[in-house]
Ligand SMILES: Nc1nc2c(c(=O)[nH]1)N[C@H]1C(S)=C(S)[C@@H](COP(=O)(O)OP(=O)(O)OC[C@H]3O[C@@H](n4cnc5c(N)ncnc54)[C@H](O)[C@@H]3O)O[C@H]1N2
């Protein structure tokens with residue numbers, strides 16, 4: 001229950017704190033071959049060295065012609081013309097088209113000077129010495145003009161673009177073999193908890209499988225970082241700090257899960273809290289209330305709560321956008337929309353709630369309840385339903401904001 005002494009940082013305040021912190025975690029840029037650039041973030045305005053199309057070329061297999069010669073062709077009054085040249089794609093010496101002749105041309109081949117239409121082979125007898133044309137498309141048809149897609153010299157891809165398949169295709173189309181990209185922040189993902197054992201080993205009573213480091217490392221990688229995981233079984237605070245410090249040398253960010261609430265054995269909070277450079281706060285959010293942020297030996301650290309759903313949601317809300325912003329990504333946030341609720345919901349007063357949902361393109365259904373241990377439900381969700389701080393209940397049909405997380409509408 002919220003009391004006057006229970007001051008909580010707002011979600012937006014904590015998002016700003018983490019964004020500022022991670023801005024300093026940005027490790028600069030590097031040139032990479034285009035063949036290794038998938039998923040990377042462009043760190044330069046990539047200018048087109050060539051126009052697209054590079055030269056005016058044919059959109060069809062057929063005959064490059066002068067419309068004045070072929071425009072009147074019909075089945076009852078076919079036009080017969082000599083075929084002066086054969087132009088396969090890749091031909092570099094293209095003679096101009098003399099009046100009263102055609103050039104046989106293949107898709108992608110340069111259109112000869114003087115041609116202003118391509119007659120598809122289907123409208124002809126396919127002749128190679130002479131051709132009989134039985135109909136002509138409109139003047140100008142089937143010409144793909146140099147520069148109509150992109151002019152030479154303009155920015156083809158602005159800095160901050162994530163290089164997906166079509167962006168890589170464009171970079172290659174303008175002739176780039178390598179690109180300047182943001183270095184991927186190296187994120188050390190550290191989970192703590194003596195009840196946690198690695199998947200694949202037998203469980204003793206009281207033990208569970210460690211899952212947060214897998215979840216968070218995959219989320220870090222998907223956000224553009226480069227995760228390395230470490231599971232620390234706490235003995236004592238000094239040993240924890242020594243382990244963390246030894247691993248920090250190659251990290252741009254330390255991301256921990258667990259050990260930050262109010263219990264008697266909160267190794268993350270105890271060890272990092274004592275340094276005086278990490279703040280532990282409560283955020284007005286559910287799940288994911290207990291949060292921490294600061295630096296360890298100058299390296300940014302964000303501490304997430306251990307409940308798996310809390311870890312996942314707080315990564316989504318606080319870390320992912322900050323990491324993507326630090327990478328220079330133009331659109332760091334998830335796509336968001338509004339959708340009507342399939343059923344009613346309730347939400348705690350004074351907390352922004354992020355409920356797991358499933359969006360079918362028309363309405364959103366809740367997946368499981370608010371419990372932050374519901375990992376199976378989490379894995380079935382494809383969106384987060386955002387319930388504002390001042391809303392405690394909503395009837396079915398209410399419009400709610402949803403964040404489309406990875407895999408929505410798959
Ligand atoms: N008296 C209070 N108790 C709790 C509070 C509170 O305010 N007062 N906050 C609750 C909330 S909210 C959360 S969230 C959790 C956060 O706790 P910790 O961050 O200290 O996490 P742990 O206690 O270590 O673990 C919580 C829960 O999650 C499981 N867990 C932890 N790490 C992993 C992992 N790597 N893989 C899988 N599962 C993990 C752990 O076994 C626990 O069940 O505190 C509440 N308590």
Ligand code: MOO
Nearest residue numbers: 287288289310372
């Ligand atoms: O608010 Mo805690 O983060 O889930 O249960």
